[in-house]
Amino acid sequence: MKFSPAEISYLRNSLELPSPIRPDGRSSQQYRPLEATTDFLPTANGSARVRTSDGGECIVGVKARVVKAASESSLINIDVDIAGVRDDSSAVVLLSSTLQTAIQASLPENALKLTDVYSFKLFIDALVISQPSNPFNITSLATYLALKSTRLPKLVSATDDAEAAEIPVFDDDWDQSTFLGQDETRQKWSPPIFTVMAVVGNNLFVDPSVEEEFVSDAGILAGWSADGKVIAPIRIIDLGGKRNGGLKSTLIYKAYSLLQSTAPDVIEALNAIGDQDSLSIF
């Protein structure tokens, strides 16, 4: 997108103010309105679709497969496909590797374990259909919703197969299935979420739009867990704006507190979506 010098200067000035004004009138910790559906693909264990008002859209499907745990290097595989972007481009690699490490670290240890030999392997495939602004936000939100809606069938064969080999057998009844990471107390696991923030002068803006990205100094990417704790990695990313040197350390503190204030609202909104039932995406 191209902007005229007058537009750039207007955007830059209004965002740099001590009490900044965003072009769409949001507060600095507010996400854009989004529309989401979960669990609409019967062939996947979990699925979600998220789209934003500017036309960004991401569909995530989660599938589980039974594997021999010893022969797999990792039990989680994330694959991101952005329409019109090469699979080995830096944006795609950053997205998939960041999500993979964070989800792996946060998933309860035995969530995928079936028996001593066998285990589930999760394949998380994200498909970004269109992305006017940075695709990190919608992909992360869609992945969160898809993982939240993921259900694994109930194992009916023995869990102890260290001595006698046994192939896992599952209950045919899908109502008996459990949510991914659900423990004995029926407490649900919540995957981590990543947020992109744009830096303009001394201000930070959550979920920047194209205009905001264009006039930004840099972007900060940080993850947080459902209980509001900020998690690694926290890194500076390029949002396509002009970069001028490093960031002030105060901005990192600011990002930290900004995330902690956004987190509860985002989680509440997302969980409300996950509780609705839907079969078709439109």
Place this chain on the structure above:
Amino acid sequence: MILDADSFLEKCIYSPEGLRADGRRWNELRQFKCQINTHANSSDGSSYVEQGYSKVVCIVNGPKEPDGRSHTFLDKACISVEVNIASFSTVDRKKVVRNNKRVQELNTTIQRTLEEAVLSHLYPRTQIDISIQVLQQDGGLLPTCVNAATLALIDAGIPMVDYVSACSAGIYDTTPLLDLNTMEENDLAFLTVGVIGKSDSLALLMMETRMSMDNLEPVMAIAIAGSHSIRDIMDREVRRHGKQRLAKKGNM
């Protein structure tokens, strides 16, 4: 009772009572659901089509400035089709590489089919991008993609001769079966046709299996009839959407 696997499967495809595995009769389509203008904010034209368990999203951008010399024709628009098959679309996860031969063949087949119907000479030196996302597959991948692309082109307001509606049909013994699902596609000889409007003229005829000459005519006839009913359903959706848009305009 002992059933050997082969005879059991045969019975499943078409029972003596005249019912198929999913309960349809020989001349019945699967549930066909479609919607246009689903991605109003991110594209010029868009559609969503469900044919049974096959689900496809189509996005059209254009006519627009071509990407380069290779996409420029002096006398007509360049239609480029890109089908993207999601890894989670099949029952067993399968990663489909983008420049896979089969996908590329699918791209060119759809492109040639649409070139028959789109009045591309009205837009010289432009490019029309059609991107199709396959979310779920259960047979009839090609016809579902063609139907979705037609709807999205109509939504984008690109002039066409008429709808191109596509449908597959196969042969079981001597009975033609309409609109096959994956299980039937794996076991039967089948073909796919794409029909322009309510006519008998074909923009697409694709057959990758062997079929005896005697069967060809009834199978094609039923596939064309199926395409005509799909055209009607698509037309209804386009009119419904048009009315809705007009009503909104009236309220303003």
